[in-house]
Amino acid sequence: MRFQENWFQILQTTFMQHALVGGSLVALTAGLMGYFVITRQNAFAAHALAHIGFPGATGAILVGAPVTLGLAVFCVGGGLLIGLFGKRVAEREIATGTILAFATGLGVLFASLATANASTTTNVLFGNLLAISRDQLWTFGGFTLLVVAALAVIARPLVFASVDPAVAEARGVPVRALGVAFVVLLALTITMAVQVVGTLLLFALVVTPAAAALRLTARPGAVAGLSVAFALASVWVGLVLSAMIDLPPSFFVVAVAVLIWGTVLVATRERRSARPAAPAVGGHDVVHAVPERAR
Amino acid sequence: MTAAPDSETPPALVLDGVSVVRGGRVVWDEGDLAVPAGAVVGVIGPNGAGKTTLFQLALGLLPAATGRVEVLGAPPRRGNRRIGYVPQNYTAALGQAVRARDLVALGLTGTRFGLHRSTPDERARVDDALRRVGAAGYADRRMSELSGGQQQRVAIAQAIVDDADLLLLDEPLANLDLRNSQEIVTLLGELRRERAVTIMVVAHDLNPLLPVLTDAVYLLDGHPHHDVIGEVVTEDLLTHLYGTRVRVVRTAQGDLFTRSG
Numbered sequence: 001m002r003f004q005e006n007w008f009q010i011l012q013t014t015f016m017q018h019a020l021v022g023g024s025l026v027a028l029t030a031g032l033m034g035y036f037v038i039t040r041q042n043a044f045a046a047h048a049l050a051h052i053g054f055p056g057a058t059g060a061i062l063v064g065a066p067v068t069l070g071l072a073v074f075c076v077g078g079g080l081l082i083g084l085f086g087k088r089v090a091e092r093e094i095a096t097g098t099i100l101a102f103a104t105g106l107g108v109l110f111a112s113l114a115t116a117n118a119s120t121t122t123n124v125l126f127g128n129l130l131a132i133s134r135d136q137l138w139t140f141g142g143f144t145l146l147v148v149a150a151l152a153v154i155a156r157p158l159v160f161a162s163v164d165p166a167v168a169e170a171r172g173v174p175v176r177a178l179g180v181a182f183v184v185l186l187a188l189t190i191t192m193a194v195q196v197v198g199t200l201l202l203f204a205l206v207v208t209p210a211a212a213a214l215r216l217t218a219r220p221g222a223v224a225g226l227s228v229a230f231a232l233a234s235v236w237v238g239l240v241l242s243a244m245i246d247l248p249p250s251f252f253v254v255a256v257a258v259l260i261w262g263t264v265l266v267a268t269r270e271r272r273s274a275r276p277a278a279p280a281v282g283g284h285d286v287v288h289a290v291p292e293r294a295r
Numbered sequence: 296m297t298a299a300p301d302s303e304t305p306p307a308l309v310l311d312g313v314s315v316v317r318g319g320r321v322v323w324d325e326g327d328l329a330v331p332a333g334a335v336v337g338v339i340g341p342n343g344a345g346k347t348t349l350f351q352l353a354l355g356l357l358p359a360a361t362g363r364v365e366v367l368g369a370p371p372r373r374g375n376r377r378i379g380y381v382p383q384n385y386t387a388a389l390g391q392a393v394r395a396r397d398l399v400a401l402g403l404t405g406t407r408f409g410l411h412r413s414t415p416d417e418r419a420r421v422d423d424a425l426r427r428v429g430a431a432g433y434a435d436r437r438m439s440e441l442s443g444g445q446q447q448r449v450a451i452a453q454a455i456v457d458d459a460d461l462l463l464l465d466e467p468l469a470n471l472d473l474r475n476s477q478e479i480v481t482l483l484g485e486l487r488r489e490r491a492v493t494i495m496v497v498a499h500d501l502n503p504l505l506p507v508l509t510d511a512v513y514l515l516d517g518h519p520h521h522d523v524i525g526e527v528v529t530e531d532l533l534t535h536l537y538g539t540r541v542r543v544v545r546t547a548q549g550d551l552f553t554r555s556g
Binding site for chain 2: 035038039152153154155156157159160163164166167168169170171172173214218219220223
């Protein structure tokens with residue numbers, strides 16, 4: 001571990017440029033999806049889908065297909081499979097966990113059959129922003145466009161179906177179809193994000209920025225904006241740090257994301273405990289004011 | 296604003312020879328009743344008698360196995376904007392991500408695909424609904440920060456924001472303490488006075504609702520029945536209905552009280 005004097009030149013190399021563009025696309029998508037992952041209380045599914053992508057990636061290496069394709073096929077397939085296991089959270093979590101374990105086993109099997117070198121497997125598990133190719137950038141761009149456009153179309157009914165499924169269904173919202181669409185979008189996001197931070201660290205990029213944003217505000221637009229900003233900051237600062245100090249960018253990206261989250265957690269905890277207790281019963285038109293006794 | 300619906304208004308809910316089957320089991324049958332528009336109706340019956348099923352029928356979420364159903368003068372259909380619905384255990388799934396105001400807005404625009412900015416008119420209607428249920432003071436708070444009574448008010452605001460003509464409330468008083476429970480009942484009475492809305496309330500305890508109820512639908516011996524409230528609150532009927540001894544006490548205020556023992 002050593003400070004690299006020429007870090008600014010390193011940032012201008014082609015692989016760093018690819019990393020910046022690719023990482024930014026992933027941060028944008030992950031930051032937006034994170035909001036919906038949390039409103040759906042689906043964080044575990046996000047975590048599981050990343051692991052389900054592992055055999056997709058090693059399987060692709062085994063048959064000589066692009067890693068992105070393998071990841072996408074397994075993530076989307078795994079997402080649909082999880083989606084089949086109904087609405088009951090307890091049931092779904094057990095099914096998800098079981099599929100997750102099996103997928104990880106398959107991943108190990110494929111990796112050993114493919115006699116993939118250790119670094120390829122490591123890249124899938126921990127990500128490698130610096131290995132993103134020009135072709136992958138085009139794929140990332142397409143995925144980002146697709147996810148953002150789809151979210152723009154389904155955002156409102158998706159939130160309705162997520163927080164209030166019984167009423168949404170009565171109101172005519174296609175709750176089930178939206179659930180499937182959401183899982184497919186999540187799978188595409190994860191396919192990209194795995195290549196940045198890997199299956200094991202993915203949670204920190206897809207869920208953590210949105211979680212931090214939600215502690216600061218509950219206005220939907222502001223949450224989405226802040227979440228994207230936090231994800232972008234994690235990727236950018238992470239990359240600059242990895243140029244300065246020759247260590248894997250995955251570590252720095254995740255570290256920045258966690259640092260932001262931790263700071264927000266501590267800051268809001270103090271603010272929340274300082275806030276006076278809410279009026280016990282919602283009287284009619286109570287003005288949002290600080291009660292005298294609390295001053 | 297008049298409370299009395301004119302005689303032209305069709306009944307809020309009509310069942311004509313209706314039976315409901317779920318999972319191969321007949322939930323109830325021989326459903327013949329008409330709930331008049333503008334009534335405040337308690338839906339009562341023992342657990343598992345099919346009270347929620349009645350709501351699902353009206354919402355078009357469950358088809359009648361036989362017979363004819365009419366809601367507000369038309370066959371039931373999913374997505375009927377004239378019905379406001381608050382399901383049971385409403386608050387169970389709500390996380391920290393939505394504010395009271397966002398939840399109410401979903402009742403107005405939640406079914407809309409595509410990007411739309413909410414219009415000033417829509418925002419005004421959301422504010423108005425929150426004010427009518429007495430929730431304006433915590434409109435910007437997260438649902439997860441609200442008490443059970445406050446959450447229930449917001450849920451009712453969502454149900455009325457689109458000017459529904461029929462409100463279906465499933466156990467709105469469950470898990471509420473005495474004071475909150477009474478305030479919700481008072482609110483239902485106020486809503487009824489403001490507009491000629493029909494309100495149907497599933498409740499396992501009639502007592503807190505008695506001041507506002509005009510009618511009752513009771514599920515007895517596998518059939519739904521309808522009557523005015525005075526005919527339902529009798530010792531014989533309630534004892535039969537709940538399978539345990541129930542007494543009716545008339546207090547000085549003229550209130551009816553039912554209690555077992």
